Amino acid sequence: MVPTSYYxxxxxxxxxxxxxxxxxxxxxxxxxxxVELMLNSANLALVAFAAARQDVAGQIVVFFVIVxxxxxxxxxxxxxxxxxxxKRTTDVDEIHALRG
Amino acid sequence: xxxxxxxxxxxxxxxxxxxxxxxxxxxxxxALFVPRSRIxxxxxxxxAGLVVAAGAGIPFWGGSAETFGxxxxxxxxxxxxxxxxxxxxxxxxxxSLNYLPKHGIEHGEYYVLVLFAxxxxxxxxxxxxxxVLFLGLELLSLTLYVLTGFAYPRETxxxxxxxxxxxxxxxxxxxxxxxxxxYGATGSxxxxxxxxxxxxxxxxxxxxTYLYAGxxxxxxGFGYKIAMAPFHMWAPDVYEGAxxxxxxFLSVGSKAAGFAALVRFLVEAMGSQWPVxxxxxxxxxIATLLLGNIGALIQNNVKRMLAYSSVGHAGYMLxxxxxxxxxxxxxxxRGVEAVLLYLLAYMLTNxxxxxxLIALEQRGELTWDINQFAGLWARRPLLASAMAIxxxxxxxxxxxxxxxxxxxxxxxxxxxxxxxxxxIGILTAAIAAFYYVxxxxxxxxxxPSRETPAETDPALRAGLVIAIAGILVLGFMPxxxxxxxxxxxxxxxxxx
Numbered sequence: 270m271v272p273t274s275y276y277x278x279x280x281x282x283x284x285x286x287x288x289x290x291x292x293x294x295x296x297x298x299x300x301x302x303x304v305e306l307m308l309n310s311a312n313l314a315l316v317a318f319a320a321a322r323q324d325v326a327g328q329i330v331v332f333f334v335i336v337x338x339x340x341x342x343x344x345x346x347x348x349x350x351x352x353x354x355x356k357r358t359t360d361v362d363e364i365h366a367l368r369g
Numbered sequence: 370x371x372x373x374x375x376x377x378x379x380x381x382x383x384x385x386x387x388x389x390x391x392x393x394x395x396x397x398x399x400a401l402f403v404p405r406s407r408i409x410x411x412x413x414x415x416x417a418g419l420v421v422a423a424g425a426g427i428p429f430w431g432g433s434a435e436t437f438g439x440x441x442x443x444x445x446x447x448x449x450x451x452x453x454x455x456x457x458x459x460x461x462x463x464x465s466l467n468y469l470p471k472h473g474i475e476h477g478e479y480y481v482l483v484l485f486a487x488x489x490x491x492x493x494x495x496x497x498x499x500x501v502l503f504l505g506l507e508l509l510s511l512t513l514y515v516l517t518g519f520a521y522p523r524e525t526x527x528x529x530x531x532x533x534x535x536x537x538x539x540x541x542x543x544x545x546x547x548x549x550x551x552y553g554a555t556g557s558x559x560x561x562x563x564x565x566x567x568x569x570x571x572x573x574x575x576x577x578t579y580l581y582a583g584x585x586x587x588x589x590g591f592g593y594k595i596a597m598a599p600f601h602m603w604a605p606d607v608y609e610g611a612x613x614x615x616x617x618f619l620s621v622g623s624k625a626a627g628f629a630a631l632v633r634f635l636v637e638a639m640g641s642q643w644p645v646x647x648x649x650x651x652x653x654x655i656a657t658l659l660l661g662n663i664g665a666l667i668q669n670n671v672k673r674m675l676a677y678s679s680v681g682h683a684g685y686m687l688x689x690x691x692x693x694x695x696x697x698x699x700x701x702x703r704g705v706e707a708v709l710l711y712l713l714a715y716m717l718t719n720x721x722x723x724x725x726l727i728a729l730e731q732r733g734e735l736t737w738d739i740n741q742f743a744g745l746w747a748r749r750p751l752l753a754s755a756m757a758i759x760x761x762x763x764x765x766x767x768x769x770x771x772x773x774x775x776x777x778x779x780x781x782x783x784x785x786x787x788x789x790x791x792x793i794g795i796l797t798a799a800i801a802a803f804y805y806v807x808x809x810x811x812x813x814x815x816x817p818s819r820e821t822p823a824e825t826d827p828a829l830r831a832g833l834v835i836a837i838a839g840i841l842v843l844g845f846m847p848x849x850x851x852x853x854x855x856x857x858x859x860x861x862x863x864x865x
Contacts, residue, residue, distance in 0.1 A: 274575065277553065284546050291539050300535055307542030311549045318553035327552050330500050334545055337507045341541070344511055345534050348518050352527045361535070364528050367606040 276317030283310035297349050297359045301342060308338045379436035381429055382443040385422045385451055386491050392418035393484035400477025408477050412466050415480040416459050419487070423455045431856070439559050440498040449709060449857040450494035450629050453716055456835075457621050458487040460720050463832040464614040464727050471824075472732055474520050474612065482519075483618065486512040490626035497637075499548045499558045502630045506544065506594065509626055510537045513619060517611040529610025536593055536603040544590030550583030551638075563638040584639055584646060588653075591634075594627035597653055597687065598660040601680040605664075608676035609737070613730055616672065617723030620679045621716040628686055632708055636693050636701065636859060643694040650691055651790055658684035658797040666804050672737040674804060675722060678763060681801055686711050688794055689778045692785035700785045702858065707774075707781035709854040714762065714774035714843060721836035722759040725752055728825045728833075742808055744817030752823055753812045755837050762840045764805040765798050770843035773851070 283306055290303025312331045319327030353359060380387070396418070400411045426448055433444040462483055469475040485508060492505025514537060518530025552558055554576040555566045566572075572580060592600040608616045639646060661681030668674040689711055692704030729741060729752075746753040762771035775798060782791045825833075843850050 273553070277550075277579070280546075280549070284542075287542065288539075291535075297531065297535070301538075304535075304538045304542055307539075308545055311542070311545040314546065314549035315552060318549065318556075321553075322556050324556060326558055327549075330548070330552070330558065333500055333504060337504070337541070340511055341507070341534075341538050344514050345531075345538065348514065348527065348530050348534055351518065351521050352531055355522055355524060355527065361531070364531065366525050366528050367532075367610050 273317050273321040277314055280310040280314040280317070283307075283313065286310075295360050295362050297345075297352075297361050300361065301345055305338060305342070308334055376438060379434055382434050382436040382441050382495070384429070385426050385455075386441075386488060386495070388422040388425055389418065389455075389484055389488040389491065392422075393481050393488065396484065397478070397481045400481060403477060408475050409466050409470070411477040412462050412480045415484055416462050418484065419455045419459045419462075423452055426451060433858075435497055439561060440496070440501050442495050442497040444859065445857045446705065446709070446859045447491075447494040447629070449853065450625065450712075451491050453625060453713060454487050454490040454494070454622055457618065457625075457716055457720060458483055460724075460832040460835060461614050461618040461622075463828040464617065464724060465612075466828040467826040468612065468614050468727055468730075468829075472520060472612065476519075479516070479519060482512045482516050486516070486618070486622065490622055490629075493626040494629040496630065496633070497560055499551065499560065499563075499634075499638075502634065503541075503544060503548060505626070506591075506630065507541060509623060510541065510594070513537075513615070513623060516615045516618070517607060519615065520612045525610035526612065527610075529607045532603055532610075533607045540590045540593030540600070542590075543586045543593075547583040547586030547590060550579040550586065554579035554583060560633060560638040564640055567639070568641040580642075581645065584642070585649070587634060588631070588646070588650070591627050591631045592653065595624050595631065595683050595686075596676075596680045597683050598657040598680060601657070601660065601683075604680055605668075605673040605676040608679075609670065609672045613672075613723060613727045616676075617720055617727075620675070620719050620723070624679065624683060624686075625712045625716060628683075628690070628708060628712060632690055632693055632705060633859070635690060636705070640694060640696075640701075643696060647691055647694060650687060651787065654684050654687035654691065654790065655793055657681070657687060658793060662797045662800045662804075666800060668804075669739050670737045671739055671742065671808065672726065674739075675719070675726075678801065678804075679719065681797065682711075682715050682763075684797070685775060685778050685794060686715075688782040688787065688790060691787060691790070692778075692781040695785035700781070703781040703784055705859050706851075706854045706857065707777040709857050710777045710850065711774035713850060713854070714770035714840075717770055717836050717839035717843065718759050718762040721755060721833060721840060722763065724829060724833040724836060725756040725759065728752055728823050728829060731822065739808060739811055742811045743815035745812040745823075748817065749823050752825070755833055756812060757809050758837055758840055760805040760809055762844070764802040766802070768841075768844040770840040770847075773843060773847045777851075 287303045287307035315327040315331050435442045489505050489509030496502040514534040517533050520526030555563045596604040665674045665677035689704050689708035695701050762769035765771045765775040779791050
């Protein structure tokens with residue numbers, strides 16, 4: 270059996286990859302994908318802990334997280350489409366009417 | 370195969386939530402059948418729902434109960450916050466009734482979204498379980514993303530919606546991963562159960578690593594929501610681009626709900642770990658106080674200035690949160706009271722200030738330069754006085770609500786042993802007074818640079834009167850409000 274800490278390590282690596290993606294990439298679609306990676310790394314950790322503790326609560330949380338992630342992407346893509354219609358870009362550095 | 374038994378559900382705990390959720394869902398359908406020209410009826414109906422929900426809470430005041438296996442709580446703390454959220458939502462809807470048609474963005478969904486956001490805030494105040502806190506936070510955030518981008522196709526509104534969504538989703542990722550780690554460390558998601566586990570025995574080294582990493586991630590995630598430095602960068606852009614009533618809602622409701630959940634998490638679940646998290650949070654509080662207030666100092670855009678000032682106010686509330694976790698009962702209770710009183714004062718004041726901004730805002734006008742306020746006293750004395758009262762209250766000048774909020778927070782922090790932090794708080798409050806007074810001076814002494822028309826309507830005036838009256842009543846007679854917050858006890862384990 271694989272120790273739980275291996276799963277946690279893997280999920281931490283995925284989480285950090287997601288964070289790096291959000292911080293460095295400038296395409297809004299890639300940013301959404303990076304956020305998804307962060308959420309799914311948390312799901313992996315939750316499932317691993319739930320399996321180690323023989324407890325279903327962690328597995329149930331995963332479903333909630335999946336639903337919330339889907340809702341978030343739905344709203345995000347709607348906003349992105351609205352912005353794309355008026356600005357013809359998905360690069361977040363090009364969207365800068367507000368600053369100061 | 371074990372049989373699943375569902376424990377009896379105490380619906381009293383969820384009454385207010387059910388009313389808001391149910392009414393929002395019904396209203397969404399009603400809005401479809403209301404003709405476009407009469408859509409403000411939906412707004413009136415939404416306010417009616419908020420009033421009914423507020424009234425429905427009165428019989429349950431004073432008690433403490435939990436249901437859904439401890440996932441949902443109703444104690445005097447959450448009840449008080451629920452009333453605050455309902456009142457703020459009602460004022461925001463009153464502000465919006467004429468703002469929306471004036472700016473050509475009147476849709477029935479707006480009012481429904483405000484109701485759903487309010488339900489999210491109430492979930493955050495009542496949640497006794499990490500997953501409920503997460504769901505409440507996401508319900509609140511998702512609706513606010515849409516509301517922020519509601520002035521589509523105005524570019525600034527779209528942009529601020531996008532920025533808010535990206536930072537909010539990023540913060541959500543931190544919170545989920547933090548929840549996962551805390552679940553791994555303690556084997557539970559219930560705040561009270563986590564608190565029990567941590568208070569009973571020391572964790573194994575590996576679990577302790579998970580716990581602290583998880584707690585740090587959750588505090589970071591909530592830090593974004595309450596605009597705590599260094600996670601506040603989104604606030605000025607989002608406040609500036611969002612429709613002004615939505616900015617008002619964001620600045621009071623979202624922040625109050627974030628603090629409600631943060632206090633619950635830190636005090637109920639992590640209370641025994643106070644010596645570990647207090648120094649870290651104290652550092653963040655100092656950063657928030659300095660960055661917020663100095664950021665506001667260099668702004669000429671009033672809306673952005675209010676955004677930075679709201680960051681600064683988050684710093685003062687963090688002082689209360691620090692005191693709330695302090696061991697020894699009395700100091701902790703003082704801290705919770707201080708956070709609540711500060712939230713009450715801050716809410717009234719910011720709603721008032723944004724109300725004046727709404728009165729001054731013209732269609733298509735996006736400059737919020739401080740010059741707009743020049744000579745306002747000569748043209749609209751009532752509006753100018755209202756703004757002056759709000760700004761003095763934000764600065765914490767007696768006898769206004771803001772003074773008592775600051776006074777209570779500083780006393781609580783001092784009693785909890787944060788003397789040097791209190792001194793930094795007082796110093797930054799002095800910096801803050803400077804930029805608030807700058808606007809007051811502009812309004813009362815400067816010559817009008819140009820004619821800025823200001824329009825008010827009965828609904829906006831009603832909202833303003835409520836806010837200003839609240840500030841003055843709380844300022845001159847703080848006793849009833851202090852009495853109210855002193856009864857607002859965070860019911861911890863077993864509903865003591």
